[in-house]
Amino acid sequence: MPAIRTVLGDIPARDAGVTLTHEHTLIFWPGAEFDHRAAFDWNEVMTGLAAEFREGAASFGLRTLVDCTTVEMGRHPKLLCEASERGGVNVVAATGFFCESMGIPYHWRRQSVAELAEFLERDVTEGIVGTRVRCGIIKVSSGQDDAHPHPSPLFANGRHIGIYEERVFRAAGRAQKRIGVPITTHSDPEDWRAYNIGLEQLDLLMEEGADPAKVIIGHCFYASFDKLEAILRRGAAIQLDNIGTGWRGLDDDYAAGLVRQAVDKGYGGQIVLTFDRFWYQMRGERPFTELDPEVAVRMPVSFLPERFLPLMRRHGIDDAAIRRIMVDNPARILAFA
Ligand SMILES: [Zn+2]
Numbered sequence: 001m002p003a004i005r006t007v008l009g010d011i012p013a014r015d016a017g018v019t020l021t022h023e024h025t026l027i028f029w030p031g032a033e034f035d036h037r038a039a040f041d042w043n044e045v046m047t048g049l050a051a052e053f054r055e056g057a058a059s060f061g062l063r064t065l066v067d068c069t070t071v072e073m074g075r076h077p078k079l080l081c082e083a084s085e086r087g088g089v090n091v092v093a094a095t096g097f098f099c100e101s102m103g104i105p106y107h108w109r110r111q112s113v114a115e116l117a118e119f120l121e122r123d124v125t126e127g128i129v130g131t132r133v134r135c136g137i138i139k140v141s142s143g144q145d146d147a148h149p150h151p152s153p154l155f156a157n158g159r160h161i162g163i164y165e166e167r168v169f170r171a172a173g174r175a176q177k178r179i180g181v182p183i184t185t186h187s188d189p190e191d192w193r194a195y196n197i198g199l200e201q202l203d204l205l206m207e208e209g210a211d212p213a214k215v216i217i218g219h220c221f222y223a224s225f226d227k228l229e230a231i232l233r234r235g236a237a238i239q240l241d242n243i244g245t246g247w248r249g250l251d252d253d254y255a256a257g258l259v260r261q262a263v264d265k266g267y268g269g270q271i272v273l274t275f276d277r278f279w280y281q282m283r284g285e286r287p288f289t290e291l292d293p294e295v296a297v298r299m300p301v302s303f304l305p306e307r308f309l310p311l312m313r314r315h316g317i318d319d320a321a322i323r324r325i326m327v328d329n330p331a332r333i334l335a336f337a
Pocket of ligand 1: 022
């Protein structure tokens with residue numbers, strides 16, 4: 001039976017229930033772990049996380065949450081396990097890296113595709129170093145700095161994906177081919193406006209043998225329908241996220257319209273929906289400034305059931321289609337091949 005790998009062990013895919021496919025239980029920008037101001041009270045944070053997990057369960061049936069925080073952005077196996085236990089929600093941990101404008105620390109930039117692939121596989125099959133917590137998804141990323149958005153240039157490799165990012169994509173494709181682990185991507189809204197970055201990402205993964213049916217392309221509801229359809233035709237899933245935040249000009253109405261179009265054209269089995277919420281951001285209580293701006297507003301958990309699902313229904317996306325998007329599709333895609 002196909003299984004989904006959570007931080008507390010494998011579960012049958014049919015038990016995943018309502019699933020948020022891209023969240024960040026705890027996240028920080030690299031270096032925050034050294035900042036005195038970013039220190040936090042474990043119990044206070046844990047109590048908050050557990051309460052919000054339970055609120056999701058009570059208000060829209062949340063059962064499973066994929067934590068897409070990459071290794072250098074604050075992925076925290078102990079916190080994920082305890083939040084899952086205390087909040088009563090399954091948590092899937094990710095291995096992989098953020099985009100090279102902010103992530104992929106120097107140690108990893110010196111490694112080959114083969115070495116990176118071995119690392120990703122060991123996180124999935126053995127567990128995160130020093131723990132027995134195994135990852136259930138690989139996160140790969142491309143795009144430029146979030147605080148000062150601009151499209152990615154064409155790099156020396158002839159792609160809009162940087163040379164270190166390319167290595168991580170290739171490593172993820174190889175790892176997936178060998179061990180069947182699903183892959184999720186971070187893309188940049190600016191890149192969607194300039195070209196089809198999701199298709200470029202998918203091409204790279206598929207060159208290494210990845211199965212598009214096990215790939216989720218994230219942050220893509222900035223694209224025209226034609227761009228999304230090119231991805232859907234290959235068999236990959238598209239992820240609507242950042243709902244309600246207006247992140248980088250995201251328009252909920254436009255996004256829901258694209259979902260409706262995709263459902264009407266028979267792609268209802270290839271859409272997933274999530275917040276991409278920073279449930280806890282490790283930066284201290286400092287105010288946001290021009291130099292250190294807030295990158296996305298944190299939506300209340302209630303936004304999904306109270307505002308966004310009704311919006312989808314107004315666009316003619318019925319409850320059966322919503323159930324597919326929130327239950328059936330994640331269960332199928334997150335299950336190991
Ligand atoms: Zn994210």
